Amino acid sequence: MGCTFVVVSTLHDIMKSEGRAGKSSRKNINKLLILSLSISDLLVGVYTVSICIKAVQVEGSYCNVDIDWRSSTTCSMLGALLIIGSEQSVLTMVLITVYRLHAVMRPMSRPKFKTAGISLMVSWTVSILFGLIPLIPSNEDYFLKFISFNDTSIFKTKVNQTDQKRIITWLSLMKNFTTEDNVTNTGWGTLRRLVAKINPSNPITTTHEFGYYSSHTVCLPTLFPDRKDKAWMYSFILLVTNFLAFVFMLVCYVKLYRKASSTKALESAKSRDQRSKQSATMQRKLTRILVSDFLCWMPVCIMGFLKLAGINIPDDAYLPTGLLILPINSALNPFLYSNLPDRLLAQKSKLVRWLRSSIPPHRKSMKMNVIEMDTSKRVGLDGGNLKLHC
Structure with missing residues (x-):
């Protein structure tokens, strides 16, 4: 529901501002990237909901349908949908990072809307290939187990x-x-x-x-590859791609922090205040994104690398990976990139101020009287001199 809301609202904003701001505006490019991120995370949401519906349908009798389910076309398509959504989410975040780095390093240049569209088309093509290559019949000798x-x-x-x-x-x-x-x-x-x-x-x-998506009940690919499997190199490429994407984003955001800090001393006080607010907002978003990606993807990459190193990773680890780690990351991304968290925090501060202002005056005076009475028990006056009672 959250990703659907972000998709609809972003589409509405793009259509509304297209004629007014022009296709070359930075704001429209940013909205286009957010739209791509929301769609990719929506695909992961469709996968999660489908797996949950299937789990409810076969509750108590799954052993009777295990073979039919894991070898079905539905299971394979859901696994491919998960890979497409997850990889496109990662690639879109990389594009957003590149766009923001370009905006900070070259603030006077205006990126073209067409360039951003072509970059997204290429990323979607790569993601779709990642998901569908294991399903191509000519590759069955490599992926069929x-x-x-x-x-x-x-x-x-x-x-x-x-x-x-x-x-x-x-x-x-x-x-x-x-x-x-x-x-x-x-x-x-x-x-x-x-x-x-x-x-x-x-x-x-x-x-x-x-096939490649039939090893586990939740139709996940072999994220923790075994060298005995012919397709272990394909899984290794997926892990390395996500790991390098995170490292790349981390390096870029560190560079963004340093650039933002170095420009503060060269600006006037007024422009410094405006940019400090924008920088603080950006830093909060980037921090949330990095923490979310680190907590969700790095455990998966680490477990995959440990499996390749010969350390046994039980198959039970696939269930929380497919139903918790990856879906949570995909569900959080659109909100982390939007202004919704900041708006919620602003509403929270307003609520706190309203609660404080709504306390009746007589309760405040009662609270002050209690404080004064408690103080008078410990402090007394004797001949004009202040004495403290132990």
């Missing part, structure tokens, strides 16, 4: 990548296969073709396929 057949009398319930090679070698050497079927290459397509020829009149077919 298990398959199961409808004839379990010959094959066990699930055939993994190691069993695939042995079965292909065995089938290619059977006497009822022609020389054309004696293959040297291995792959899931070759396995399906050879298995189907065992009984041409009633061919054996696959019933379930477990």
